[in-house]
């Protein structure tokens with residue numbers, strides 16, 4: 536008996552963070568996608584046979600220009616996109632060096648403190664990842 540093919544789109548990304556050069560407080564990286572005019576975490580679809588964490592770090596490099604050191608895995612998001620179920624795995628990752636160049640896919644990146652990042656994210660589903668990152672950094676949650 537054959538099992539139905541799993542059509543879930545597999546994707547991965549990071550909650551990319553750094554210490555503010557000015558204050559030492561954590562800042563989170565959001566990307567702006569002109570296609571949707573939205574603010575989201577750097578992430579994208581996995582290539583065939585690619586490990587999720589490798590894909591998450593590749594997407595971070597492609598979308599933000601940052602090399603990052605991965606930390607703990609955060610929660611996985613599931614939603615429907617273009618009529619298909621989609622699964623996005625996320626990791627905390629600390630940026631170690633960045634050189635952003637705008638592309639057609641990502642035209643801006645922003646480094647925001649946790650409360651501002653939470654407010655700026657377009658998708659409500661993306662917001663709990665802010666507090667998950669703060670938890671793994673052992674910092675207090677944001678309000679709201």
Ligand SMILES: Nc1nc2c([nH]c(=O)n2[C@H]2C[C@H](O)[C@@H](COP(=O)(O)OP(=O)(O)OP(=O)(O)O)O2)c(=O)[nH]1
Nearest residue numbers: 546571575578579580612614615616617658660661
């Ligand atoms: N980023 C994000 N987008 C979502 C969520 N829920 C949801 O319906 N969407 C919408 C936004 C878009 O209209 C649609 C597809 O966006 P997407 O970011 O998943 O897909 P994409 O193929 O354009 O991008 P990517 O996976 O290559 O990064 O899904 C969510 O929780 N996070």
